[in-house]
Amino acid sequence: MADVGTLLKNRLPLAAALLFPLCAIAATSSSVDDELSAVLNRAGFTGTVGSSIERRLGRPVDPRLANLRRLLWFDTSGGLHNDNSCGGCHSPANGFGDSQSIAIGVQNNNRVGPNRSGPRNQRRAPMAANTAFYPKVMWNGRFSAPSGDPFDNSQGYLFTAPEGSSAFPPFDPFVSHLLVAQAHIPPTELVEVAGFTGTAGTIGPEFDQFDDGLGETVPLPDASGFRNEPIRQAVLARLNSTPAYLALFGEIFPEVAAGAPIDFTMFGRAIAEFEFTLIFADAPIDRFARGDREAMTVQQKEGALVFFGQGRCSSCHAVAGRSNEMFSDFEMHVIGVPQIAPAFGAGSGNMIFDGPGRDEDFGLEQVTGNPAGRYKFRTSPIRNAALQPAFFHNGAFTRLEDAVWHHLDVYESAKNYDPVRAGVDRDLTRHLGPIEPVLDRIDPILATPIDLNAREFNALVAFVRDGLLDHRADKQSLCGLVPATVPSGFQTMRFEECPQRTRAATPRP
Ligand code: HEC
Ligand code: HEC
Structure with a gap:
């Protein structure tokens, strides 16, 4: 008769080795689900705004x-x-x-x-x-x-x-x-x-x-x-x-x-x-919030946790109250977007830009006349952002990854900005307005860099790109x-x- 002890000794580690990762994955993904549900609850996100019109x-x-x-x-x-x-x-x-x-x-x-x-x-x-x-x-x-x-x-x-x-x-x-x-x-x-x-x-x-x-x-x-x-x-x-x-x-x-x-x-x-x-407004995140745990991939869920957590994104891209689950606080912030500007009158632009060089956009100040509003723009509601060919008020970036990365280290991104590398149309690559005065006014939330590893960053991008996309758009x-x-x-x-x-x-x- 085979020695049960030997059997166990030989097989158990193998079985455990085989089973353990599966259990670990199941445990992690259900704990990610629980964690995300809790986070969304706390943030006041219900996934039902679309049907409320x-x-x-x-x-x-x-x-x-x-x-x-x-x-x-x-x-x-x-x-x-x-x-x-x-x-x-x-x-x-x-x-x-x-x-x-x-x-x-x-x-x-x-x-x-x-x-x-x-x-x-x-x-x-x-x-x-x-x-x-x-x-x-x-x-x-x-x-x-x-x-x-x-x-x-x-x-x-x-x-x-x-x-x-x-x-x-x-x-x-x-x-x-x-x-x-x-x-x-x-x-x-x-x-x-x-x-x-x-x-x-x-x-x-x-x-x-x-x-x-x-x-x-x-x-x-x-x-x-x-x-x-x-x-x-x-x-x-x-x-x-x-x-x-x-x-x-x-x-x-x-x-x-x-x-x-x-x-x-x-x-x-x-x-x-x-x-x-x-x-x-019926994206994977909405369906998840309404109870469909399969609506998002594990990567999107991890990205959502970064978004509402260490990424600090939801401090401006908010969902509760008057945000109407639109991922914006509808407040004005300076986030250091590079100032691309077409040359006026040279067949490229027909608006007079702001500033001494007429190559700046003063944002909120245009409305209030108060210099305290300079370079402030409304937090973008970012549902369906994947459908945009360019990002920010002037489309300074054409890749979503770059727009997200910009927030993580605004100074680094803005100082090294190259319109050609950013992929903007040629007529917009010839001149940049000054960036130093913009960087002097950066919103405190983004004044210190946000540290994400590659996995977290990719997850965050996947969440913004796919987790917020309603395919009817x-x-x-x-x-x-x-x-x-x-x-x-x-x-x-x-x-x-x-x-x-x-x-x-x-x-x-
Ligand atoms: C020349 C291009 C152009 C045309 C034509 C145009 N828009 Fe716009 N629209 C814009 C721009 C640019 C903005 C943002 C302007 C700004 O904030 O200074 C805007 C903003 C808006 C907004 C606000 C969106 C938001 O997120 O706040 C709405 C709504 C809108 N337009 C509707 C319309 C409607 C309706 C028409 C037709 C009657 C129209 N637009 C025609 C360029 C255009
Ligand atoms: C301090 C407030 C603030 C924080 C924090 C913040 N954003 Fe933003 N975000 C903005 C503002 C303001 C804009 C629009 C700026 C502009 O166009 O000049 C914007 C624009 C964007 C855009 C481009 C949308 C468009 O309309 O083109 C994306 C994508 C985005 N944010 C994602 C994120 C992500 C992801 C995070 C977290 C890492 C984040 N944001 C953190 C304020 C913020």
Whole structure:
């Protein structure tokens, strides 16, 4: 009879050696799960914000606006020179964000994608997806809901001059959401859609003023001081002279059917309604938080733990309260982003940048006039960041890894920044604004380097790239929204990264 003792002696270590790693993995992965669940609980993250839109609006998203809102997004007739629309900068191939490091608005080559060309503005267009949940919009937060809740206009909405806080008064039932108010703005932005009258040649020689086409010379864009209302009226005149739009608006607004003109509030409501459908907040992290432990890979989970832990990311990319689980505190911080700037007037840029060399972006200071706000930008809500072709307010980095790494040692990253290595387009590689004054103001949270080993870093990147991505925002889904034709009859822009066939397949109005 075999000696049981010998058997055990011989086999047990082997069995143990075989079994132990499996147990260890099982134990680790379930302890990672438990730990992450606890962390998310503590952070106030539920993974349910995406499904809350209609409850927060207090009504269903309006299906009658379904087609209209989409058509307006892509119709260049909203621009005084018929050469740009929301879709030109907020592309369906990029989660309705920019295809560029710095947006190209008017005088473009009618393409949207890597080969878009034309004079640049000052910043990258953020993704319009999920903006319904932002209490503060724009890189410098210049439009906001003082209540902290974009769905609550009980305190009105705060805008910069000339709109100020009076243009969208509290309780105006037609301006029921921050985005309804905000949609009044882009058509008046000269460099976005309105255009300078005729050509860039009308910009004054000192680059400080230009002819607004309304018989007057006015200071350059910086919306303050610019008369927005006449531009809005001109855009409305176009909509009101397009029978297809009168019919479409008439289906929704009885007053238009009865002969009243389309007004800007209707335009704003339609645009905002489209944005209410662009909610893509069901990522692996959300499904995990709702109890599906298989929704994330082990690497993403480890990355999430770094994000909420030693990486310090969630101290700014917050999820609780008014963050609406958008991974932003919606506060302004200096994080030392290299100042890339196109050369103004040399065919590259059409905005005057800040600073003595006109190669800086003062961020929040532009809004408050207070130098304490210099170089401060809103913490980016980073859901679906994987869809962006470039990162930060000026797209200074084109690889997500580099953008994440920048936070870990801001000084090292900023001082060694090379635009060519960072992969930005050639016209943006020629000149950098000063970095020292920016680094002098770094946010205390990032003033000391964050020490991560390679495994932790890779996990963090995997979490930000894949753990926060809702695949409904992929170009495969969103390109289907590009209409084959638009009511004005104008040519639609060419979306380089959208397969042609999905365009033709779009149902007609
Ligand atoms: C020329 C390109 C351009 C066009 C055209 C354009 N935008 Fe934008 N959009 C931008 C840029 C750039 C920003 C950020 C500007 C800033 O912060 O200074 C922005 C910001 C936004 C934001 C705020 C997003 C956030 O994260 O805060 C929304 C919403 C938005 N645009 C909607 C629209 C709509 C609706 C239209 C059409 C009516 C439109 N945009 C047309 C470039 C454009
Ligand atoms: C001190 C606050 C702060 C901390 C801490 C912080 N961030 Fe950021 N983050 C920001 C701000 C502000 C921006 C936008 C800066 C800009 O564009 O000028 C940003 C931008 C980003 C972007 C680019 C998004 C876009 O819109 O292009 C990513 C990705 C990102 N952060 C990830 C992280 C990760 C990962 C961590 C942790 C290692 C982290 N952040 C820590 C404030 C912070």
